[in-house]
Amino acid sequence: MSMSSNEDSGKLGVILVLIMAIVMTIVVFNGITPQDEKTESQDIYIPPYSASEYIDYIYDGDTFKTVEGDVIRLLGVNTEEKGMEHADAAKQKLEMLLNNGEIRLERDEVDKDRYGRLLRHVWSGDVFVNVELVRGGYAHVYIIEPNVKYSAELWTAQDEAVANQQVLWEPSPYDVELMEIQPVQGTDIEGLNLEKIVFRNNDQETLDISGWNVKDESVHIFRFNDMSVPAGGTVELKSGLGTDTTTEVYWQLDSSIWNNAGDVCFLRDENGLLVDSWRYTLEGDIYVFTDYVP
Template sequence: MRVPAVLCCLVLVVAGCGGLSTPAEPTLADDTTPTAEPVGPTVGTVTDVPPPRPAVEVSVTAVVDGDTIRVEYANGTRDTVRLVGVDTPEVHAENDPPEFEGVPDTTAGATCLREAGIDASNLAKDRLLGRTVGLAFDPNLDRRGYYDRLLAYVVVEDRLFNYGLVRSGHARVYDSDFTRKTAFDRAESEAREAGRGLWQCADGATAVADGGTVTAGASGLAITAIDYDAPGNDNENLNAESVTLTNRGDEALSLAGWTVSDDADHRYTFGDLTLTPGASVTLHTGSGTDTDSDVYWGREGAVWNNGGDTVTVRDAGGTVVVERSY
């Protein structure tokens, strides 16, 4: 049995051999046998695809954005990884709405995509940053792409993170000849039809809640940010725990009598507040002086569970307007 080159290097380093140069990238075998039929836990009618066999394990040291991370190998070598097959909206540059099917080529479309890009970046930070993950490579692609970034699948907890981004609507499928493209295309199609994540930016989209996505209701109201894990002790930093709502509609929206609640049915009721088109309001868990852009729940303890929760907004009549889970 042939021993992979990187493993040899690691063995030699552990043995204390001197004079070895650290390889710039892993040389373990590609995963060349993707399973044709996806299996695994379902979300809607789309299932997980089996993850490829990782070639190497790395530590994630930084998240550049939703589809790009920085990693460190066990021997201390560092690298930048561009996730295979996916493209999340930009957060450090301008977005081009026509790249995302159905998203209008307008300022509102670009703004919506930027918010979706931030959401994707936050998801990557939550799931990957500081963790050990597996990297796998696609036999149809070069190892490196633009800017000499390593092109890889990221496997975390036996799940293919790249695919999860597409399935949840955090990314579109990047047009390249990677082996899992059919499954990715199918997942994107369903996410787009359901209005998940970035696809709620599309013309006429109304969305329902689906794990960790930005959502928008028919009223135009969207839950655009959930800061559920305040720095330090959540109960001692209540105003850093917050939920942000944005009016993405074309008309002013009165929130008087509307409520925000969690899974445990803790409820906040808005006073006489109106959001003009494009305006946002942030609901802080702690206490403070309400303004047009910031309101305060006045609670003495944290509301939003760090391990996952659902934000539900209801109108004055109790009808659910929009939900978002994380």
């Protein structure tokens, strides 16, 4: 009985050795070891995080933080800052877009901004978040070279938003138009009161513009306090220092607002509706203006 048991154990041992030999032969034949297979898998595997697992906090319509602690600034777009009329809507839209599926991040030429935020194109499932924010009118195009990879897609999306009068592009009922944008020529710290925008009241009645605001392509914003414009009257908003009059208002700045190379001016009423908007670019030594009135 003891001998039979030993024989059975020996046969079992031989079988196990043969099985292990076959397995190792298959692994070697395929050119990888078990450790190699694990390493290769780690290189190509993308964890199927849902947005709720991957996203830790949404700051506003164009910035969020991941659970790893990275702050992500969406490339090519700009939404209104906290406290502005459309800021909450943009934040809610970003949150909704990030819940479409697995989050994927793509860098462009520059990895981080001056605040240490990662500059990224963002996909949620099959949705290109940056483009959809613009297409829905929650963000406007804000491209800073050399991060220009998806410029064409972003501008096309903005054209759609403008045509459809979406959110940021919803028109104001007031008959007021921008007449002039004058960036500072030469150095941006000289002649700040030569830098100005001019707009005109085309209505037949005096217009109260208290609570209206002017904003550039970035984050600079000026709000008008207790001011009226007569029918046919104009207002000049100058960037430098000075004393306000009935026709001239001063931003009281010590540096330039309107970029010499190109910028966007948004004029909005007290409800955040778009009164008028101009984009300008410098082509050679000539400024080319595009009117963005819906």
